[in-house]
Amino acid sequence: MNEKLKVLAINTGSTSTKIAVFEGEEKIFSVNLSHDADKLDSFHEMSEQQVYRNEMIVKELEKEGFALDSFDAFVARGGGLNPCDGGTYLVNQRMLEDVSTDAVHPATLGPGIVDAFAQRYGKKAYVVNPPDVDELEPVARVTGLANVFRESRFHALSHKEVGLRAAEKLGKRYEEANLVIAHIGGGISVAAHKKGRAIDATDILYGDCPMAPTRVGMIAPVRLISLCFEEGASAAELKKLFIKNGGVVNHLGTSDILEVKKRIEDGDRYAELIYEAMIYQIGKHIGSFATVLHGEVDAIVLTGGISQDTNLVEKLKEMVGYIADFIVFPGELEMEALGNGALRVLQGREEVLEYTGETKWKGFEDYL
Numbered sequence: 001m002n003e004k005l006k007v008l009a010i011n012t013g014s015t016s017t018k019i020a021v022f023e024g025e026e027k028i029f030s031v032n033l034s035h036d037a038d039k040l041d042s043f044h045e046m047s048e049q050q051v052y053r054n055e056m057i058v059k060e061l062e063k064e065g066f067a068l069d070s071f072d073a074f075v076a077r078g079g080g081l082n083p084c085d086g087g088t089y090l091v092n093q094r095m096l097e098d099v100s101t102d103a104v105h106p107a108t109l110g111p112g113i114v115d116a117f118a119q120r121y122g123k124k125a126y127v128v129n130p131p132d133v134d135e136l137e138p139v140a141r142v143t144g145l146a147n148v149f150r151e152s153r154f155h156a157l158s159h160k161e162v163g164l165r166a167a168e169k170l171g172k173r174y175e176e177a178n179l180v181i182a183h184i185g186g187g188i189s190v191a192a193h194k195k196g197r198a199i200d201a202t203d204i205l206y207g208d209c210p211m212a213p214t215r216v217g218m219i220a221p222v223r224l225i226s227l228c229f230e231e232g233a234s235a236a237e238l239k240k241l242f243i244k245n246g247g248v249v250n251h252l253g254t255s256d257i258l259e260v261k262k263r264i265e266d267g268d269r270y271a272e273l274i275y276e277a278m279i280y281q282i283g284k285h286i287g288s289f290a291t292v293l294h295g296e297v298d299a300i301v302l303t304g305g306i307s308q309d310t311n312l313v314e315k316l317k318e319m320v321g322y323i324a325d326f327i328v329f330p331g332e333l334e335m336e337a338l339g340n341g342a343l344r345v346l347q348g349r350e351e352v353l354e355y356t357g358e359t360k361w362k363g364f365e366d367y368l
Contacts, residue, residue: 005346006070009338010057010113011077012106015040017053021066022339029064030335033057047100050112057113074117075342076110077157077334078127083134083360086160086198087353088341091115091125095355107131126352128341129157133198134360140200140292141361149363150208154189154201155304161337162303163193166327170298177298180289180324182282184312185304185332186255188212190282192289200292202285207242210281213255213306216246217281248274257306279312283319290323297324305332 004023011018015037020030033056043049061068078089080099089095091111099108111127118125133156141149159181160174167177175196182190188210191201202209211217227233233241241250249255251274252263263271290297300323302313308330317326344350 005072005343007339007342007346008061008066008068008071008074008114008117009076009335009342010074010110011334011338012053012109012113014106017057018335019057019060020335020339021061022343025336025340025343027336027339029066031060033060046106046108047112049106050109050116053109054113054116068117069121071117071121071123073124073126073342073346074114075126075128075338076114077107077338078110078130079105079107079132081127081130081132081355082357083132083152084130084355085353085360086129086133086135086156086196088345088350089127089130089353089355091118091127092355094357095127098355098357124346126342126345127355128338129160131156133160135197135199136201136361137199138364138367146364149361151203151206151361152198152201153203153205154191154198155183155185155187155204156198157334157337158183158303158332159189159191159193159198159201161333161340162301162327162329163196164340165329166299166301169327172298178293178296179299179301180286180293180297181301181303182286182307183304184282184302184306186212186214188215188217188278188282188304188306190285190289192292194293200289205243210285211247211278213248213257213278214244214246216242216250248278257309261309261311276315279315280319283316286316286320287323290320295323299327300324301327301329303329303331303333307331 007022009020015035017033021028040049081095082098091114095111096115099111114125134152136152143150163179163181164174166179167174170177179193181193187204189202189204191198207216207218209217248260252260252271260271260275264275286300306312307328313328345352
């Protein structure tokens with residue numbers, strides 16, 4: 001029975017670890033554990049943080065009266081894997097090996113943390129829709145350079161969760177629906193979901209995406225060449241600029257959209273222009289992905305922290321509402337996505353996947 005199935009969800013971030021306890025689909029406890037920056041800096045390798053974070057999780061759960069042996073499963077966000085299909089994966093040795101060799105982001109700690117708990121208490125450990133989900137169709141990968149192809153890097157965990165929820169609202173299964181989904185937060189990703197697969201998506205890491213609060217988004221390649229060779233920017237400086245210090249924060253000195261809107265209310269016309277430009281670019285990407293689905297769009301779905309901005313939502317409706325009706329799931333749903341992914345497998349409603357580490361996309365050899 002749903003209420004007897006208890007799941008511990010863990011999401012490891014740069015300076016914090018989010019944990020949530022679910023009984024069935026109900027979240028009965030959640031907390032965001034902040035980590036001391038100096039403590040994190042004292043670890044030479046990312047993997048060395050695992051024991052430290054484990055101890056904090058155990059301490060917090062004990063304080064709240066949760067016994068670790070009472071959980072039916074442990075689930076983490078994951079990351080650092082080879083490209084894979086969307087779904088819920090059982091943590092296995094190959095996954096642990098791959099995340100240990102690519103331990104550059106805290107999300108890669110997740111599989112090891114939940115596996116340690118699962119091994120100790122004789123339960124299962126899962127990863128749900130990691131950032132490495134890649135379901136792009138071959139035609140979506142082609143660029144104007146033969147040795148460069150597009151890759152999938154989007155908010156897969158968020159997208160897949162709201163895809164399931166939106167399809168349910170439509171009276172369909174996710175595998176039956178065509179959706180254009182936009183996650184609008186510190187990073188912004190848009191994807192075309194066709195019958196349960198994200199067949200085309202923006203790349204939130206490499207810049208093939210709308211401008212976001214902290215990310216540059218798309219920029220003309222020749223201008224980038226100028227930054228590199230005429231203005232002397234290093235590769236490290238450009239990566240930091242494109243991923244952390246670009247977009248709204250680069251223009252306005254803040255990535256806080258609430259502050260941006262306050263400036264607009266106070267008459268700041270430049271802040272208004274940048275805010276409108278961000279919305280414009282999101283709408284333009286939504287429209288382009290509607291064409292990927294040949295205009296057969298059951299709904300446009302918005303989620304993420306900034307989707308709570310009703311003004312932004314209304315402006316997007318004015319821009320692309322002619323394509324399809326909007327369904328909005330405001331705020332972050334990542335912890336719910338983790339809990340629900342594990343629950344679906346525990347209940348037998350979804351088949352658990354095996355992570356093989358095999359590279360899904362091997363180039364265009366089959367076409368040559």
